Amino acid sequence: MLKRVDYDxxxxxxxxxxxxxxxxxxxxxxxxxxxxxxxxxxxxVLDVGSGTGRFTPVLADGFxxxxxxxxxxxxxxxxxxxxxAHPDVTYLPGSAAELPVPxxxxxxxxxxxxxxxxxxxxxxxxELARALRPGARLLIATTLSDRLKDLLxxxxxxxxxxxxxxxxxxxxxxAELFAEVGFDEAALVEVxxxxxDTLAEYAERQRMRALSVYEHLTDxxxxxxxxxxxxxxxxxxxxxxxEAECDLLVxxxx
Ligand SMILES: C[S@@+](CC[C@H](N)C(=O)[O-])C[C@H]1O[C@@H](n2cnc3c(N)ncnc32)[C@H](O)[C@@H]1O
Numbered sequence: 063m064l065k066r067v068d069y070d071x072x073x074x075x076x077x078x079x080x081x082x083x084x085x086x087x088x089x090x091x092x093x094x095x096x097x098x099x100x101x102x103x104x105x106x107v108l109d110v111g112s113g114t115g116r117f118t119p120v121l122a123d124g125f126x127x128x129x130x131x132x133x134x135x136x137x138x139x140x141x142x143x144x145x146x147a148h149p150d151v152t153y154l155p156g157s158a159a160e161l162p163v164p165x166x167x168x169x170x171x172x173x174x175x176x177x178x179x180x181x182x183x184x185x186x187x188x189e190l191a192r193a194l195r196p197g198a199r200l201l202i203a204t205t206l207s208d209r210l211k212d213l214l215x216x217x218x219x220x221x222x223x224x225x226x227x228x229x230x231x232x233x234x235x236x237a238e239l240f241a242e243v244g245f246d247e248a249a250l251v252e253v254x255x256x257x258x259d260t261l262a263e264y265a266e267r268q269r270m271r272a273l274s275v276y277e278h279l280t281d282x283x284x285x286x287x288x289x290x291x292x293x294x295x296x297x298x299x300x301x302x303x304x305e306a307e308c309d310l311l312v313x314x315x316x
Contacts, residue, residue, distance in 0.1 A: 064229055067179060067274040069113070069135035078114040078141055080272025087255045091117070091203070091310075092124045094253045095172065098312040099125070100199040104169040106130075108193060110158050111176030113138045115146025121172065122150040130163060132156040158186035166195040174203040178229050179274070183239055191243040191315065200245060200313040203253070208232040211306050214264070215273070219287035222275045229275075236311060245313040252307035264304040265295035 067073060083091075104125045109118045112131030122129045131153040133139045142153050156162045158173065158180045171194055180186045190200055205211075207230040216223040231239075237247045258264035268291060276284055 064225065064278055066181065067277050069274075070137045073272065073274055073277070074114070074135060074137035074141060076270030076272035077138065078116075078145055080267045080270035081114075081116065083116055083120075084256050084259065087257070088120055090254050092120055094251060094310055095121070095170075095201055096124060098199060098201060098249055098251065098310070099170050100197060100248075100314060102169065102197055106168050106170075108132060108161065108163065108168045108171040110161065110171055110173045110190070111179065112142060112153060115142030115151070115153065117172060117174055118142065118151050118153070119146055119148035121170075122148050125170070127169070128152075130154055130168075132158075132161055132163075159189050161189050161193045163193050165192055168194050169198050170194075170201070171198070172201045172203070177202055177204045177231075177236070183231070184242075187239050187243045187245075191240075191245065194315040196315055198315045199248065200240070200315065202236070202311040202313065203308060204236075204311065205230045206233045206236065206309055206311070208234075209309055211308070213306055214304050215268075215275070218268075218291045219276075219279060219283065221279060221283060225275055225278050233311070237313075240313050244316045246316060247311070248314040249310075249312040251310050251312065253310050254305065255308045256303050256305045258304040260295075260301040261291075261298045261304065262295040265291045 105127050107121050107127045107129045109121055109129055109131045112118045112133045118129050118131040129151045134157045139153050154162045159182050205226055207227050
């Protein structure tokens with residue numbers, strides 16, 4: 063059993079910098095969100111597990127909508143309020159299982175790299191069903207255990223692949239859980255995500271240890287991987303972008 067990651071302890075510190083979105087990735091994700099937002103106007107959006115607000119203002123601008131960022135970690139919320147403020151965004155305390163919004167009030171919800179952190183997934187699915195109006199879409203950007211990608215992190219930190227397999231539910235498990243509370247799977251698409259323009263930049267970001275999976279590694283495992291990565295980064299002659307096709311599961315509220 064893997065321990066829960068508490069973003070109030072360490073992860074908040076390097077998150078905004080270590081996980082900053084490159085313009086290319088921001089554009090690719092927004093395009094996918096817009097393509098899969100369903101029919102009908104999108105005026106009210108929930109960013110569930112909004113963290114430091116990486117996507118929250120992007121949603122407000124991209125949909126010209128009011129966005130509520132719901133985030134349980136006080137430290138992550140404080141950073142969002144300070145660094146990702148937007149006139150149409152409100153950051154509120156809460157969690158996927160306790161959304162501080164009325165019934166059927168949201169036209170769209172995003173959960174970006176949040177689902178694996180949610181302890182009571184059945185309660186969260188039911189709560190999301192309560193908050194979204196009929197016909198609304200729920201966009202879940204997540205790793206799925208039966209669709210692991212060939213990520214660079216697995217090469218330098220091999221045990222992270224094992225951890226991801228244990229941590230993430232499969233596509234079928236996720237779709238079934240949501241089907242029980244009133245969602246149909248509308249699509250599963252891949253979004254091209256570039257996390258760094260060069261290996262050197264990637265190494266610098268990994269040095270911030272701002273990935274929750276690193277909390278499950280020993281310091282020795284982490285340092286061993288970093289040494290190999292930093293050696294390769296130092297030997298980089300041509301810029302090597304670090305990219306992956308990431309899954310976006312699209313669920314439609316019945
Ligand atoms: C990897 S971060 C993603 C943050 C943001 N969505 C992003 O993409 O930058 C995961 C976030 O989920 C939050 N989180 C953890 N448990 C949660 C829950 N039960 N409901 C909602 N958010 C949760 C964490 O506090 C953290 O801010």
